[in-house]
Amino acid sequence: AQSVTQLGSHVSVSEGALVLLRCNYSSSVPPYLFWYVQYPNQGLQLLLKYTSAATLVKGINGFEAEFKKSETSFHLTKPSAHMSDAAEYFCAVTQTTSGTYKYIFGTGTRLKVLA
Amino acid sequence: EPEVTQTPSHQVTQMGQEVILRCVPISNHLYFYWYRQILGQKVEFLVSFYNNEISEKSEIFDDQFSVERPDGSNFTLKIRSTKLEDSAMYFCASGSGPLRHEQYFGPGTRLTVT
Numbered sequence: 001a002q003s004v005t006q007l008g009s010h011v012s013v014s015e016g017a018l019v020l021l022r023c024n025y026s027s028s029v030p031p032y033l034f035w036y037v038q039y040p041n042q043g044l045q046l047l048l049k050y051t052s053a054a055t056l057v058k059g060i061n062g063f064e065a066e067f068k069k070s071e072t073s074f075h076l077t078k079p080s081a082h083m084s085d086a087a088e089y090f091c092a093v094t095q096t097t098s099g100t101y102k103y104i105f106g107t108g109t110r111l112k113v114l115a
Numbered sequence: 116e117p118e119v120t121q122t123p124s125h126q127v128t129q130m131g132q133e134v135i136l137r138c139v140p141i142s143n144h145l146y147f148y149w150y151r152q153i154l155g156q157k158v159e160f161l162v163s164f165y166n167n168e169i170s171e172k173s174e175i176f177d178d179q180f181s182v183e184r185p186d187g188s189n190f191t192l193k194i195r196s197t198k199l200e201d202s203a204m205y206f207c208a209s210g211s212g213p214l215r216h217e218q219y220f221g222p223g224t225r226l227t228v229t
Contacts, residue, residue, distance in 0.1 A: 032216045043119075043206060043222040044158070051216050090158060094216060100146055100170040101216055105158040 002027045002095045006106035014114045019078040021109045023065075023091030026072065032094040033074040034103070035065055039087045047089075050074060061085070086113045117141045119221035121207050127227045128197055136192045136224045138207030147190045148208040148218060149182065151175070158206065164190065197228045 007022040025031055032051045036044040048059025055067040065076045074091060088110045094101040120139045128134050140147050149161040163170040164182055172180075181193045190209075194201055204225050208218040 034217065036220070044208075044220040046217055046219070049217050092158075100148075100163040100165055101210070101218075102148065102160045102163055102171060103150070103158075103218065104160070105150075107157040 002031065002093050002104050004091050004093050004104055004106035006089075006091050006109050008109055009107065010110050010112065012112040012114055013081045015083055016080050019063075019076070019081045019085065019111065021076040021089050021091075021111065023074045023076065023106060024072050025074060025091075025093045027093060032101070033065075033067065034092045034094075035059065035063070035074075035076050036090045036092060037061075037087045038090065038108075044090065047076070081111075081113045083113050083115065086111055117219075119207055119209055119219050121205075121221035121224050123224060124222065125225045125227070127229065130199060130228055131196050134194050134197055134226065136194075136205050136207075136226070138190045138192070138209075138221055139188050140190055140207065140209030141211075141219055142188070144209035144211050144219075146170075146210040146212060146218075147182075147184070148210070149192045150206045150208065150220075151203040152206065152223075153200075153203045161192075161205075194226075197226075199228050202226055202228045 003026045005024045034049045035047040048057045050067045058064045063078045090108045091106040092103040122137045147164040152158045162172040162176045179195045204223045206223045207221040210218040
């Protein structure tokens with residue numbers, strides 16, 4: 001079975017500092033990986049996705065993630081944090097059975113940006 | 116830009132009552148999903164739906180749960196007899212198909228069972 005581990009349930013960074021949110025996956029087949037962001041009292045918004053094309057994936061709001069098969073990782077980064085980045089971030093891997101792709105989510109990382 | 120919508124945004128119900136959560140997926144999508152997120156926990160898959168039938172369901176999705184696509188636009192989740200532990204945020208998602216992979220999520224319905 002596939003799974004996702006997000007290290008660090010809470011991460012704090014200063015405004016302007018590098019953001020690094022960690023995601024490791026477990027999969028016996030090539031995975032498809034996603035990062036979603038959830039702002040308070042809102043739904044899940046897709047930040048970026050990896051679907052076996054380029055290993056460095058660029059997403060919205062200046063975020064990017066690199067798929068590293070050797071490390072089974074898909075960490076999310078942003079060079080310079082902005083106050084508006086404060087939110088919860090979820091990493092997800094798809095698992096396909098019966099022709100549909102259900103998502104397996106990590107436990108989430110709450111990002112706090114300090115002024 | 117097309118989006119997934121859900122109603123109501125917040126539902127309060129008493130234990131044992133039936134609730135129906137409604138979703139309008141993106142119009143040309145063919146795959147539909149329900150997920151839930153208990154407060155402070157991760158998002159969990161409940162059920163996927165394609166071609167008017169359930170494709171897959173999790174162990175959470177027991178006989179108290181059902182899904183339906185009653186017309187060409189709505190996708191509903193019914194909980195027959197709610198329990199306290201059903202209190203959660205319920206997200207609907209839709210996707211255009213496995214080849215596109217990504218799912219688009221609605222804003223969620225917060226269900227509170229008292």
